[in-house]
Amino acid sequence: MDYSTNDSKSTSKKKVVAVVGGGLVGALNACYFAKRGFQVEVFESREDIRQAKIVKGRSINLALSHRGRQALKQVGMEDTIVSKGIPMHSRMIHSLNGTQSPIPYGKKGQYILSVDRANLNKELLSAAETYSNTKLNFAHKLLNWSTETGAMTFLRADGAKEEIQADLIVGCDGAFSAIRKQFLRQSRFNFSQTYIPHGYLELTMPPINGEFAMKPNYLHIWPRNTFMMIALPNLDKTFTCTLFMPFDEFENVTTGDQVIEFFQKYFPDAIPLIGADALKRDYFCLPAQAMVSVKCSPYHLSDKCVLMGDAAHAVVPFYGQGMNAGFEDCLVFNEIMDQLNEDFSAVLPEYTRVRVPDDHAIADLAMYNYVEMRSHVNSKWFLFRKYVDNFLHIIMPRTIIPLYTMASFFVIHLTPIYSTFNMILSLYYCEGF
Amino acid sequence: MDYSTNDSKSTSKKKVVAVVGGGLVGALNACYFAKRGFQVEVFESREDIRQAKIVKGRSINLALSHRGRQALKQVGMEDTIVSKGIPMHSRMIHSLNGTQSPIPYGKKGQYILSVDRANLNKELLSAAETYSNTKLNFAHKLLNWSTETGAMTFLRADGAKEEIQADLIVGCDGAFSAIRKQFLRQSRFNFSQTYIPHGYLELTMPPINGEFAMKPNYLHIWPRNTFMMIALPNLDKTFTCTLFMPFDEFENVTTGDQVIEFFQKYFPDAIPLIGADALKRDYFCLPAQAMVSVKCSPYHLSDKCVLMGDAAHAVVPFYGQGMNAGFEDCLVFNEIMDQLNEDFSAVLPEYTRVRVPDDHAIADLAMYNYVEMRSHVNSKWFLFRKYVDNFLHIIMPRTIIPLYTMASFFVIHLTPIYSTFNMILSLYYCEGF
Structure with a gap:
């Protein structure tokens, strides 16, 4: 393939980085590799989301926190994305009798952002395309590839096969990653996929008289023990409500009248x-x-292939850190590339060494929070604990930091904290969303 | 395929059960299904072990305990196998200075058996073959299969393809099960594979003057903290020694002199x-x-496919219960077949419901014991605890049963005990081998 001169810091590098997956992490990664001067090829099996009409089956909006913002900042995308996000300073707990009680995320001024997944993806793809050394290939289905040679074969929408020779294959192809399948055949690859008994379903809460139907700068939560609902605000003044419930209970509600009765x-x-x-x-x-x-280890295979984002560590959504951790993967990889002079044979093992424990900690915290959120957010004890936590954090900001505040507002390596305070304290402190 | 009348209790059934894998659990399962009168087809990818010269890369001998014996008994194989096993009444702990201290497995008269894997496999295959409604197909490699229709295609050694229509597919094809791969593609299949940092290596200790080089009726253990060696007796008066050690340390020993130095x-x-x-x-x-x-759940897919043995639950060997749990799978499945009148659509979910928690408990116990065995067996505190445990069990045999004794000598559902006493007690009581 032919590349003209580009706008990146080096034009002498001609190494080809194949990013498999043009979702959130793939698109951001393309920016990172393009900025370093690699020849970047992004391969996405679906059509270009910027031309597609409706994208189904994924959550509509997401919570962007400090970790994610830091990663966007490095490629100059933070301000663009933040400007289209809606700050959420607090949770807003809805009790059964309709009263609402706010629980702040951190100190005054600290907040997470509700961002639109589709728009975020479009912005990142367009940002990647501004680099002349980046090519986006849509409707390209990965057929096979070799970690020995870096040879890859794709099936195009027109039925033709396309071959490419990559120096590095970056698997950003999500929780059901095709790239990861070859890892499973290797000796001593640890892998787990765990489904929780809950499913989710999204509903839209429309504006009332052109205004948000509820207070917009909150993440609304209806905790109901075995299940719960949350709602995040959108720019069009709708809320997207997500109902989390065991599949068994979903199966019990089969008619419109039963829905109303249930609600x-x-x-x-x-x-x-x-x-x-x-x-x-x-x-x-x-x-x-x-x-x-999904958890796995290692994240790399030889010096030719590496996994990032959900392909490496899909998490349940109850800590609000899945996308943020994926974005941080790109940032961490980029830092290691600096430290080790872009030597893939050194960078890849180091990335695994540094990143696996942090991602696993986040996956575990998300799982604990799955249990926590449905029950404790509801209790007076939890509200009191939150109050005490936040109060202590205000008077001793460097000594006492609630874990959720820490995960959301500081770019930290979570593992040491996690292993020091240990599981009992983690259970105590897990309060994502 | 044509089946003549057979020696099983019913000749009217013509349902075809395809057992994939002719190892220990596959061969035993063939006996169980044949005894019920099914048309049994066993498909093994390797050659017939009874004709093969050397079988490499698997452990040479195994510890057969009460659970495994019960399963053999049901198909009339207990006595044959026990007669070729060597009773081990105690562990024999070798300290660094060469002193040996026995730690009994249970009360006087309770013992586990050292059995030869290859011989056990051969005996079970030959037993399966005594049923006229059983056919063993060796050198048959599974190419593809459908859980919708039960259609299966195999590649024979002569290069020809063979098709078969099964009413039930039983995956007994080991830790790297081909059958299980289709489960991974189904929604909500939980799966994990975890490699431990240790590897193992087998050495033979020959007879001295025609006699065992050490006391034969013991499972010899050399606990050395980060690693350990064990030795089980064989009928030919050799011992098979197995050295367990982190891969890193194996890599440090590269010459014959270093081996001697290490030993x-x-x-x-x-x-x-x-x-x-x-x-x-x-x-x-x-x-x-x-x-x-390896852990997974569920063990079944529709009403056509079920996993047993290592395909469902490979465990690390430190609890000595891998084969025994696999044999017990056959026994439990057989009991459920009785209870539910061989209705696969009811039997398979029930098997998953009953069996998954027990197998997961054994997998966890084996993993804890992996940590326990290398260190605690060495300490005076452990020896004292064993002494107290066994003493209490002798004076109160129905009230106090050390966990290992329980797992080895009683056919029990382990989970209730496991979940009641909980992880802390499990750590206390895990003392496999």
């Missing part, structure tokens, strides 16, 4: 806001989606 | 018994083998 019992205040008719209809638009936690 | 430091009493020259040579015969722990 009247558990989320009565949400019915007029979503609208009874919309609720009856939208509840059955898509089946409840499964959630999987 | 002089840690296992001085074993050098004259194995023989210095043999040790120098045999240590490098095969590379150290990896050990993997």
Whole structure:
């Protein structure tokens, strides 16, 4: 392939980096590698999301926190993305009787952002395309590849096969990664995929008289023990509500009337806001989606292949750190590239060494929080603990930091904290979202 | 395929059960299904072990305990196998200075058996073949199969393809199961494979003057903290010694002299018994083998496919219960077949429901014991605890049962005990081998 001169810091490098997957982490990674001067080829099996009409089956919005912002900042994308996000300074807990109680995320001024997944993906793809040494290949399905030679074969939408020779293959192809499959055949590759008994379903809460139906700068939570609902604000003044519930219970609700009955019992205040008719209809638009936690190690195979984002560590969404951890992968890899002069044979093992424990800690915390969130957010004891935590953090900001604040607002290596305070304290401190 | 009348309790059934894998669990399972009157087809990718010269890369002998014996008993194989096993009534702990201290497995009269893997496999295959409704197909490699239709395609050694229509596919094809791969593609299949940092290597300790070089009715253990060696007796009056050690440390020993130096430091009493020259040579015969722990759930897919043995739950060998748990799978499945009148659509989910928690408990116990065995067996505190445990068990046999005794000598559902006493007690009580 032919590359003209580019706008990156070096034009002498001609090494080819094949980024497999053009989702959030793949697109951001393309920017990072392009900025370093590599010849970047992004291969995405789906159509270009910027031309596609509707993207189904993924969460509509996401919580962007400090880790994610730091990673965007390095490629000059932080301000663009933040400007299209909606700050959420607090959780807002909805009790059964309709009263709402805020629980701040951290000190005054600290917040996470509700961002639109599709828009974020589009912005990052367009940013990658501004580098002349980057090519985006859509509707390219990976057929096979070799970690020995870096040879890859793709099937294009027109039925033709395309071959490419990569110096580095970066698997950013999500929780069901095709790239990862070859890792499974290698000796001593540790891998786990764990489905939780809960599924999720998204509902839209429309604006009322052109305004948000609830207070916008909050992440709204309806904790109901075995299940819960959350709602994040969107720029179009809608909220996206996500109902998390065991699959068994989803199966018990099969008619529109049962939906209303169910909501009247558990989320009565949400019915007029979503609208009874919309609720009856939208509840059955898509089946409840499964959630999987994926852990593996190592993240690299020889000096030719590395996994990042969900391909390396899909997490359950209850810590709000899945995308942020994926973005941080890019940042951490980039730092190691600096330290080790872009020598893949040294960079890849170091990336595994540094990154696996942190990602595993986040995956574990997300899983603990899955249990925590559904119950404790509801209890007076939890509210009191939050109050004490935040109070202590305000008066002793360097000594006492609630774990969620730490994970969201400081770019830190979580593992030492995690292993020091240990599982009991983790259970105590897990309060994502 | 044509089946003549057979010697099983029913000849009217013509349902075809395809057992994939002709190892220990596959061969035993063939007996169980044949006894029920199914048309049994066993497919093994390797040659017939009864004709093969040397079987490499698997452990030479195994510890058969009560669970395994119960499963053999049901198909009339217990006595045959026990008669070719060597009872081990105690562990024999070898300290650095050469002193040996026995630690009994249970009360007087309780013992586990050292059995030869290859012989056990041969006996079970021959037993399966005595049923006229059983066919053993060797050198048949599974190419593809469908859980919808039960259609299976195999590649024969002569290059021809063979098709078969199964009513039930039983995956007994080991830790790296081909059958299990299709489970991975299904929604909500939980799976993990975990390699431990240790590898193992087998050495032979020959007879001295036609007699065992050490006391035969013991499982000999040399616990050395980060690593250890064990030795089990064979019928030919040899011992098979197995050295467990981190791969890193295996890599540090690269010459014959280093082997001797290493043994002089840690296992001085074993050098004259194995023989210095043999040790120098045999240590490098095969590379150290990896050990993997595999867990998954569910064990079944639709009403056509089920996993048993290592395909469902490979465990690390430190609890001595891998084969025994696999044999017990056959027994438990058989009991459920009785209870639910061989209705696969009911039997398979019930098998998953009953069996997964027990197998996971055994896998966890084996992993804890991996840590326990290398260190605690060595300490005076452990010896004292064993003494107290066994003493209490003798005076209160129905009230106090050491966990290892329980796992080895009683066919029990381990999970309730496991979850009641919980992880801390499990750590306390795990003392396999």
